[in-house]
Amino acid sequence: MNAKACFQTPARIEVRGLSVGYGDTQALRSVTLTVPERRITALIGPAGSGKSTLLRCLNRMIDLVDGVRISGECRVGGVEIRDPGVDVGWLRRRVGLVARDPGLLPRSVFDNVAFGARLAGCRGTELHDRVAAALQRACVWSEVKDRLGDIAPGLPEGLQRRLGIARALAVDPQVLLLDEPAGGLDPVASAGIEELLRDLRRDLTLLMVTHRLQQAARIADLTAFLLGGELVEVDDTGRLFSRPGDPRTEEYLTGRRAG
Numbered sequence: 001m002n003a004k005a006c007f008q009t010p011a012r013i014e015v016r017g018l019s020v021g022y023g024d025t026q027a028l029r030s031v032t033l034t035v036p037e038r039r040i041t042a043l044i045g046p047a048g049s050g051k052s053t054l055l056r057c058l059n060r061m062i063d064l065v066d067g068v069r070i071s072g073e074c075r076v077g078g079v080e081i082r083d084p085g086v087d088v089g090w091l092r093r094r095v096g097l098v099a100r101d102p103g104l105l106p107r108s109v110f111d112n113v114a115f116g117a118r119l120a121g122c123r124g125t126e127l128h129d130r131v132a133a134a135l136q137r138a139c140v141w142s143e144v145k146d147r148l149g150d151i152a153p154g155l156p157e158g159l160q161r162r163l164g165i166a167r168a169l170a171v172d173p174q175v176l177l178l179d180e181p182a183g184g185l186d187p188v189a190s191a192g193i194e195e196l197l198r199d200l201r202r203d204l205t206l207l208m209v210t211h212r213l214q215q216a217a218r219i220a221d222l223t224a225f226l227l228g229g230e231l232v233e234v235d236d237t238g239r240l241f242s243r244p245g246d247p248r249t250e251e252y253l254t255g256r257r258a259g
Helices: 051-057 088-094 109-119 124-137 157-169 187-200 213-219 237-242 247-253
Strands: 013-022 025-035 040-044 069-076 095-098 175-179 205-209 222-227 230-236
Touching (some): 013 051, 040 213, 051 205, 095 157, 187 205, 187 213, 213 237, 230 247
Parallel strands (some): 095 175, 175 205
Antiparallel strands (some): 013 069
């Protein structure tokens, strides 16, 4: 199968009956979810409910977990991503994963943002253009254009988070998976990340894990609630927060369920 030929743009995510386990842990239990293109979909739920596991299934980072057991379907842009014919390196460029800790290397701003593009074979003027475009797209160019040689981990944390997003953007993804993109940031830095995500949804599919319910309410078009590895419900964000269809969702949103 030529995955590149059939990867549709913009990319819709379709998960059907996805179950994931490792060791004695059942992280996901027959999850079925559609994530629409050019929207922000938020995953909410208590710690250990399977949110991050779901993200890592969608660009196959979950494959790196020893003894992982996976069943069900994961389609991104019309491609069954677990098909043996899918090139995993290509997939991870098309479906970028941005962790809460961006994992910046002890190198310059430029080298960090260029990291993935270099691995993909980008060099010379093209590489410089990609880095500049990614920094502009991540709304951070004005802050770092004169500091491209600075060591990235020494920058303020909010700036580091946006550099992590810029690094993912530099390889031209169609989907961004974001695990707590504003977790632990002060309100000003968090607002900057939220504004950036609103801009990016114009031409990307965004799936975001957040423990901040107010953040999901502010920026997510859809919200999905997971509990114990089960997808309890997914709905338009305003409707889910105001009129949840499952009492477990209401308990979580009102703080009557530990989370």
